[in-house]
Amino acid sequence: MCLHPYRLFFLFSISLYLALTLLTSCSSSQNDSGNSTNIDLPKFNNVLGNVGLTRVGGLGQTDAWGDFNNDSFQDLILLSALSRSNNVSLNRNDTIGTFTNVTEGSGIISQRSRSVAWADFNNDNLLDLVIGTIRTLEPPILYQNLGDGVFIDVSLDAGITKEGGIIGHTIWSDYDRDGWVDLLQASRADSVRSFLYHNNGDGTFGEVSEVSGLGKFNTNSAVWFDFNNNGSPDLFLANGGLNKLYLNNGDGTFTDITDSAGVGGDPDWNSVAACVGDFNGDGFFDLYVVNIFSKTPVRNALYRNNGNGTFTNVTAETGTGDVGDGRTCAWVDFDGDGWIDLFTTNHVNPSKLFRNLSNGSFLNVASQVGLDTPIDVFGAAWGDYNNDGFMDVFLNGHIGVGLMENSRTQNNFIILKLIGNGETTNTSAIGARVEVITSSGIKIREVSGGRGCCEQDMLPVHFGVGNEIEVDIQVRWTDEEVCTFSNVDVEGGRLFQVSQNGCSISEFEPK
Numbered sequence: 001m002c003l004h005p006y007r008l009f010f011l012f013s014i015s016l017y018l019a020l021t022l023l024t025s026c027s028s029s030q031n032d033s034g035n036s037t038n039i040d041l042p043k044f045n046n047v048l049g050n051v052g053l054t055r056v057g058g059l060g061q062t063d064a065w066g067d068f069n070n071d072s073f074q075d076l077i078l079l080s081a082l083s084r085s086n087n088v089s090l091n092r093n094d095t096i097g098t099f100t101n102v103t104e105g106s107g108i109i110s111q112r113s114r115s116v117a118w119a120d121f122n123n124d125n126l127l128d129l130v131i132g133t134i135r136t137l138e139p140p141i142l143y144q145n146l147g148d149g150v151f152i153d154v155s156l157d158a159g160i161t162k163e164g165g166i167i168g169h170t171i172w173s174d175y176d177r178d179g180w181v182d183l184l185q186a187s188r189a190d191s192v193r194s195f196l197y198h199n200n201g202d203g204t205f206g207e208v209s210e211v212s213g214l215g216k217f218n219t220n221s222a223v224w225f226d227f228n229n230n231g232s233p234d235l236f237l238a239n240g241g242l243n244k245l246y247l248n249n250g251d252g253t254f255t256d257i258t259d260s261a262g263v264g265g266d267p268d269w270n271s272v273a274a275c276v277g278d279f280n281g282d283g284f285f286d287l288y289v290v291n292i293f294s295k296t297p298v299r300n301a302l303y304r305n306n307g308n309g310t311f312t313n314v315t316a317e318t319g320t321g322d323v324g325d326g327r328t329c330a331w332v333d334f335d336g337d338g339w340i341d342l343f344t345t346n347h348v349n350p351s352k353l354f355r356n357l358s359n360g361s362f363l364n365v366a367s368q369v370g371l372d373t374p375i376d377v378f379g380a381a382w383g384d385y386n387n388d389g390f391m392d393v394f395l396n397g398h399i400g401v402g403l404m405e406n407s408r409t410q411n412n413f414i415i416l417k418l419i420g421n422g423e424t425t426n427t428s429a430i431g432a433r434v435e436v437i438t439s440s441g442i443k444i445r446e447v448s449g450g451r452g453c454c455e456q457d458m459l460p461v462h463f464g465v466g467n468e469i470e471v472d473i474q475v476r477w478t479d480e481e482v483c484t485f486s487n488v489d490v491e492g493g494r495l496f497q498v499s500q501n502g503c504s505i506s507e508f509e510p511k
Helices: 005-026
Strands: 044-046 060-066 075-080 088-093 099-101 113-119 128-133 141-147 150-153 167-173 182-187 195-199 205-207 221-225 234-238 244-248 254-256 271-277 286-291 301-305 311-313 326-332 341-346 352-356 362-364 377-383 392-397 401-406 412-419 433-438 441-446 461-466 470-476 482-489 494-499 504-507
Touching (some): 060 113, 075 392, 113 167, 182 221, 234 271, 286 341, 326 377, 326 392, 341 377, 341 392, 412 433, 412 470, 433 461, 441 461, 482 494, 482 504
Parallel strands (some): 060 377, 271 326, 412 494
Antiparallel strands (some): 060 075, 060 392, 075 088, 088 099, 113 128, 128 141, 141 150, 182 195, 195 205, 221 234, 271 286, 326 341, 341 352, 352 362, 377 392, 433 441, 470 482
16 A cells, blocks of 8 residues: 555654654753753643634644734634645634634635735724735635635735745734735745735735845745834845845835845854844844754854944854754744743744743743643744733644643733834734833834744733833834833733824723
């Protein structure tokens, strides 16, 4: 009897997974045990079987949190790249700790897919959806949200038509800050192209890759972030070979500053994901790059933003290296202590959760908190699905899946749902920057239109603030308007909605 190559791969992966599980159960790595920081860490428990979520086929790919029905609870879409059926699963959050699969009747078609992201592309206050398929030479699918859980494919009318090969990433950003989210389509193969689509504000997009200065490019994945704090989102491309950083010139064009910034990496790298977060609290976003099948001794890389247009590779001194077997990464304050932590996943090796020790170094605590498995996770989407103020994560991969619920009940927090005015800032507020000022310093976040391999965290921004009971909050919208809120009470944790219109902030309680 002959087995299909995917089945052979699956059987091999299962065998390897079982072996690694047995190995890690017998002994923990030096970096994960025998330390004095093993205090009051939350545990993550897989509640997948208890909340009504149904797995998407076999060999899962990615996922994204998005509140598509505006009830202030995060809904979840799951995708599979290689399954023959049930490749897409849209799950509505029932607000009581469970989900209902509402794919049927939603208008979202089941097909092999590998990337997904939410954004309100037409500023009608309903989150729309873009999906990148795994089918060769097919453009992304843009689904417009019509309300009541119904979506319609508007790709052709919108002008999302470029055939870019197997799509590795679809990611949103208002790169020209005109109030409308634009779309980047990242294609992985050398023989095809990636594309930048500019949102015209009338329901259509125009392809602007070359006129913007990006040229004919291809990339595995990408991340937008304002690395120099000038208000315009810059673009990092994670490539096979040298990576690229493009400076946003503020006039709709970009300049390649990779060499001067120092983030090109190594020509032998195969970078597949990137994520950003300010790990040292200096007010500038730092960059983490994930590699797979790399040939050089330094595998993944953490670049510290020096605040002067350059970065320094601090992987060794921070203890954040990995085995070069990577899939994705995310910055998240999983324990709510006010210091952002780093989560990375691997192909045939355990995932890592690098806890920020607040002194410029990290410690891997993945096995202590229950996030070292499953392995081979592509999509690790972080979101607070039950509105308890602590970040949960859905792990979607080829070998295992899980909704990992965060058991943390201590430490104060802030979650801010931002709503742009829909004219000069997109209603999703993608690209808006939030600063939370505490007695220990400034913490920053940006509303993200996607990151990592191919996934997206929830749009509301989360801050752990430890024992702080009062903070100042500043929101800088993409049109440069600033809203400031002083002496905000956060004792016990708070969930807020911030509207650009009127610079208003209001607290909402979980139902």
